Amino acid sequence: MKLEKLVGDRFKERPSDCQTDSHALMVRGGYMKYVANGIYSSYMPLRRITRKIEQIIREEMDRIDGQEVQFPVAMPASLWEESGRYTSVGKELLRFTDRNGSQMVLGMTHEEAAVQLVRDYGQSYGKYPFMIYQIQTKFRDEARPRAGLIRVREFTMKDGYSFHTSQEDLEQYYAKCHKAYENIFRRTGVPEVISVLSDSGMMGGNISHEFMLLTPIGEDSIAICQECGYSANMEAAECLYDNRDNSEAEALTKKATPNVKSIEEVCGFLGSSAEKSCKAVVYQKNEDDAYVIVFLRGDLDVNETKLRNFVGGELHPAIITEESGICAGFIGPVGLNVKATVLYDRSLQGQKNLICGANEVDAHYMGFCPERDADVKEYGDFAKIADGGICPICKKHAIKVSRGIEVGNIFQLGTKYTKTMGMTYLDENGESHYPIMGCYGIGVGRLAASICEAHHDDYGPIWPMPIAPWQVHICAVRADDAEVKKTADELYEKLENMGAEVMYDDRDVSAGVMFSDADLLGIPVRAVVSPRNLKENCCEISARDKSFSIKVPVNEAAEKIMELIKELMEKYN
């Protein structure tokens, strides 16, 4: 099509409300427009990109026997009441009332709808396994939408649900789907996406993986072992410690620590380090405001996901009242006499001679030995893994924490939904069982934005060929020159007839404007027809990623371009 007719504005200035490059470039390039907080409209270039991504996803899902279906966006609350999520999920689940007063929700995920669709069908073991998926609009009422399409409230998602009669069968299919996801990310141009173990969160179930594109703007922290390649979301990464300590246990001694506040100050004041201290972090359960005190090594942070999973409910940082008897700033295991759940992190196990609070103002203990001085029933894993931490697989101190965007996830759900929603099947012996489920998601718009985040320069996105909005961009520089116009027109027509997806810029604008618009559209192959090139009877063919720039005789240009398109397409096969 002609660029002149492309609806949408392109401009130079980075919008002030865009924190990430992909967001700024996709606004500047006429890909998307803000409608409301976390809600955008897409212009044609973005819609073409998302449609190509959707098609790649569809092909890979079909290849692993996925059956494309469609669930409703608006669902009756009763469906979510069956699974218990109508009450257990927070405000992200948008609830509303229809004209007849019925309670409804907007779908943010479709486990309930999937079970409802196949509950009658899947009554006999012979029907299993099967997988159904959809590609559709979802709504999640996020508190803090951010970074353009990275975290929005309304988005298009591919969500799939598989049903199995055994854990082994689920695991086999899960592995197939993991492979399909690798194919999807490779084919959409981001083979660098890695899969990491994750915490399943509100989805329930056990094993789950997130597919992460590593980038500093990512919202997630990922622990990666530099030695063996182990990787996990920091929320899920197990922490190990090597606390062998052959030093002599010293006596527990109370010290006055007036006017020293932070853990570092206390340790400095007492001539020790944060690693040789035991700090307390206090939470309250959302349910009843009961206190939860976590003791862990002074240099570590609490991993609230692990803590939440252990406690079995939501938590918030504590507001410590006087009545609680908790002596904020000086909490320690020795002589702690308060109403609270007290937990010990495994970073303290085997430690000796630590500094800890003395449960009175301006006082700390030295020489604290957990095993000797505290009544520790068990140690748990409540800390965040950090750079240099021990890899839970190869046991080397080789963990590095990076940031990443989650572009997909897969979960082994188990029977959480089939049990609550009463879906059963009869096995060979006529016995009734609950099917075991897996679920598999990819956010289409987020993937598009992530690809842009991973592949751009200062001037615009650099779209990989398989998802580029168009394949080749013709710039007729000086289209007012009859020879240029004729040559470019012919090239355009020829390429269109050969089946290429062509963006054709024959506007009467400067080369500068033309090229900066082309940069913003990020089309992988560019063909420039200009008076200067025509003097040599050539046109210039170059790559948006600057990997090549060649001069080709005018009458060979179309064939050469088709060849390049094919090459750049196959690169991702």
Add this chain to the structure above:
Amino acid sequence: MKLEKLVGDRFKERPSDCQTDSHALMVRGGYMKYVANGIYSSYMPLRRITRKIEQIIREEMDRIDGQEVQFPVAMPASLWEESGRYTSVGKELLRFTDRNGSQMVLGMTHEEAAVQLVRDYGQSYGKYPFMIYQIQTKFRDEARPRAGLIRVREFTMKDGYSFHTSQEDLEQYYAKCHKAYENIFRRTGVPEVISVLSDSGMMGGNISHEFMLLTPIGEDSIAICQECGYSANMEAAECLYDNRDNSEAEALTKKATPNVKSIEEVCGFLGSSAEKSCKAVVYQKNEDDAYVIVFLRGDLDVNETKLRNFVGGELHPAIITEESGICAGFIGPVGLNVKATVLYDRSLQGQKNLICGANEVDAHYMGFCPERDADVKEYGDFAKIADGGICPICKKHAIKVSRGIEVGNIFQLGTKYTKTMGMTYLDENGESHYPIMGCYGIGVGRLAASICEAHHDDYGPIWPMPIAPWQVHICAVRADDAEVKKTADELYEKLENMGAEVMYDDRDVSAGVMFSDADLLGIPVRAVVSPRNLKENCCEISARDKSFSIKVPVNEAAEKIMELIKELMEKYN
């Protein structure tokens, strides 16, 4: 794919809650599942059909330079406040509040979103004309969902919006789009769809057309001239009358009409007919309950759409109170002394010697001559056209009223939305104008159901090749027979390799079950491999619509099937 793995149940019994054949067959055939009132999930066969319909629509929209975009499903109420529709549209517009207390709506149509998307872009005349469209989920909180996918609350729709700098340009594009719609209906297998003039309703604007599939289960009434082909939605069809009356005007005479109620009874009692009477129908304005009395010929019905458009607001049938002074059952133009808007339908113009109420209980007049006896300022067009009515184009008594399903519509919107939402452009002379809009809709699911309604038999849908869920259905009758299984397996593999979309039934079930399942899936070409056929080294290839049934040597079957698929595809080109 193998039928054995197709998720969804097929069954024989017509579900009791299905009023229409298409609904019953699409439930029986495993196409869709009820989730909530007017809300369904789609199984794979329906999703494949809707995707093919979507692709045909997309191709035709792209061919008339439509640019595919995407608007949000959830929109801020403020957008609808700009156009005034937040208050003017009734409960069909689903309104809700998000977690931050912002008022939102679910999109039932996207004029506002379209203007918002291009308001900044379209500031110069040089950018015009352009058309943007999307294919997406919509929600309309219908009071009475019915007939399966014909009238639902959640549905997928293609909606397009064009922008122009002159009415002539809009009309040109409108004609192009009309042609594109004809292409779409032909290509999806329902070339019999006709376009009819319609009332624009809440969309605003003037000229509009509805595309109607004529079927007795349709919700709409369409007036079609059997002579000249004129057609219009009954809501919009203009009524003409030939009231030349050379008879002598009789004296106005009051008659007692005790215990005669209906218009027919009164006329019978007074020795006349409904056509020679003047009846009154009373409404109240929703706004202030003010009365509106319409006088029209006794054999006609009021067209409430015309009346609403004339009055400029919503109306409801009147509740006649004693205080109103209206003498229900005996209302007539003579001596009518009540507070009401009094309207005369043009069916009364030129009439003589009619029967009418006398505004007192049990009394009517005979000999009523509107021009002589009533103070008629003007006659309006307030009646429904009926069979035998006069065609407004060719003026012959050739109107026939049929039922139809509206499968698409196109509107000339004018400047209603650009004006209210402040979208302007500068012309060649630097003068500011409001762009003129057109809008163009097709409901995808409704079209699928309509095609089924138009093309089915007692045993299932008969899908036209271009939108059929699969192209060929192989039945391996007696798949336990090794020869049958081998032949059918090979045919399946060969056809898949040749690029056909194949449904393969190799279940160990009776031929009866196999064929009734095949009928329910409605795939246009069927290939039967059976021991009987194999004796002749043949397989039987037949059409779902019974138009052919041939025996073909096994080794020629695949080629023959590919040929048939091509033929049946091209039939709709």
